[in-house]
Amino acid sequence: MENITEQLEAALAATRDVNQLDSDTKAHILTDLAEALRARVTVILFENEKDLKLLDADDPKRDRLVLNAERMEALAKSVLDVAKLPDPSGKLLNQQVLDNGLLLEKKAVPLGVVAVIYESRPNVTIDVAALCIRSGNVCLLRGGTDAFHTNQILVEIIQKVLIQNHLNPNIVQLLPTDRKFVQELLTATKFVDIIIPRGSQSLIDFVRAHAKVPVIETGAGVCHTYVEQSATIDKAVAIVANAKISRPSVCNALDTILLDEEIADLFLDGIIVPFEKERVEVFADERSYAILERLGYPYLQQANEIDFGREFLDLKCSIKVLNGLEQALTHIATYSSRHSECIVSNDSEKLERFMNAVDAAAVYANASTRFTDGGEFGLGAEIGISTQKLHARGPFALEKLVTEKWYVTGNGQIR
Numbered sequence: 001m002e003n004i005t006e007q008l009e010a011a012l013a014a015t016r017d018v019n020q021l022d023s024d025t026k027a028h029i030l031t032d033l034a035e036a037l038r039a040r041v042t043v044i045l046f047e048n049e050k051d052l053k054l055l056d057a058d059d060p061k062r063d064r065l066v067l068n069a070e071r072m073e074a075l076a077k078s079v080l081d082v083a084k085l086p087d088p089s090g091k092l093l094n095q096q097v098l099d100n101g102l103l104l105e106k107k108a109v110p111l112g113v114v115a116v117i118y119e120s121r122p123n124v125t126i127d128v129a130a131l132c133i134r135s136g137n138v139c140l141l142r143g144g145t146d147a148f149h150t151n152q153i154l155v156e157i158i159q160k161v162l163i164q165n166h167l168n169p170n171i172v173q174l175l176p177t178d179r180k181f182v183q184e185l186l187t188a189t190k191f192v193d194i195i196i197p198r199g200s201q202s203l204i205d206f207v208r209a210h211a212k213v214p215v216i217e218t219g220a221g222v223c224h225t226y227v228e229q230s231a232t233i234d235k236a237v238a239i240v241a242n243a244k245i246s247r248p249s250v251c252n253a254l255d256t257i258l259l260d261e262e263i264a265d266l267f268l269d270g271i272i273v274p275f276e277k278e279r280v281e282v283f284a285d286e287r288s289y290a291i292l293e294r295l296g297y298p299y300l301q302q303a304n305e306i307d308f309g310r311e312f313l314d315l316k317c318s319i320k321v322l323n324g325l326e327q328a329l330t331h332i333a334t335y336s337s338r339h340s341e342c343i344v345s346n347d348s349e350k351l352e353r354f355m356n357a358v359d360a361a362a363v364y365a366n367a368s369t370r371f372t373d374g375g376e377f378g379l380g381a382e383i384g385i386s387t388q389k390l391h392a393r394g395p396f397a398l399e400k401l402v403t404e405k406w407y408v409t410g411n412g413q414i415r
Helices: 005-018 023-039 041-053 069-084 123-135 145-164 179-186 201-210 233-245 264-278 286-295 325-335 348-357
Strands: 092-097 103-110 113-118 138-142 172-174 194-198 223-227 254-260 281-284 300-302 316-322 340-344 362-365 384-386 394-396 402-409
Touching (some): 005 138, 023 123, 023 145, 041 069, 041 145, 069 123, 123 138, 123 145, 123 172, 145 172, 179 201, 223 233, 223 325, 233 254, 233 264, 233 340, 254 325, 264 286, 286 300, 286 316, 316 325, 340 348
Parallel strands (some): 113 138, 113 194, 223 254, 223 340, 254 316, 281 300, 281 316
Antiparallel strands (some): 092 103, 384 394
16 A cells, blocks of 8 residues: 555545434434444454563553553443433524524534544544544544554444445545554644544654644643642552552643642652552652652652652652642642643642642642543543643543534625
8 A cells, every 4th residue: 555545535525424414313423332342342452462472461551552451441431421412513602683684694613624643542543433423524544553453344334334324335444554654644734634643642742743734732641640738648649549549640640749848758658558558659859769768669760850849650750859739839830741730739829829820721729630531521421631721621522523613604694
């Protein structure tokens, strides 16, 4: 294959098929897809195992790649949840009649062709396809080589469901993983309406630097939790442990703990219990290193500058001891990726100051950053977490896969 022009042309042509579907039909397609995923779990897991065998057992990306019966059931349920959500396309946003008699209507319409470039996570294949079908969009999926076999079988299942419903299978397409085609996709302004990179910061930076098609950035998360001096220590320990340990390979997992110096000893004495159990490697600044060394914490490294502002995606985190809220705000402003940030405190004034001052897609008071998720926010599946400010911010879900279109109806008016 020399280029992906045929696939791009087929995607553009397919927009005329999918954007004419009514809400009930789109919901029915997703119901069929959920049933198909459940029916073919065995073959999906067989293909997934092919990918897993090619990945190092200690690679942190393994958790994002692996599928099992429980995760497949969650995927099928997620598809059904999307089917039950209101169709965002076709919604009347505004209506008025001008003095000259023209009827103006503003409606929500699909974006068109949505391209997503992502790494390792095959659940993205299903999530994006379901969201695009429900909102009347076509999607082009460019997954990573790590998930090649899994993505291939998932898209095969999706396309079979589309064909069974007498629809164009090119509504959902899997692009080749060869990197030589990425540049063609990034510059395909004639065919692609929006590109969404989901993955590492290096992937996002590359897409942003080279794309001519509009880009919405999602995925990279450098997430902090600041434990303020008035915090209840047991609560703070539980929140931090959950944010770091529950699923360390995802973008809403904690990367850096910021500690008020007044409670650093108490907090660290508490957190070493769950951290040692899970073998969390800690990159500690000078003050926290001294405390953890005295406590005998075994998985301890001295932090370097690069350990702050670093997305670990693993059972690793950095710790910094600070003198008060303002220093915490300055640190977050310097190193945050504007994804999810948290304060643990019992001081209402400091809570309000933190929530208003921190510039991030999601800010938390006394709760784990692990909740930044389309499903947890009641939005169904998501394409990713947008960390920018235009069009979408936070979970990029169904409601954001539309744009606006003006419908003007007259009766011979001229200007």
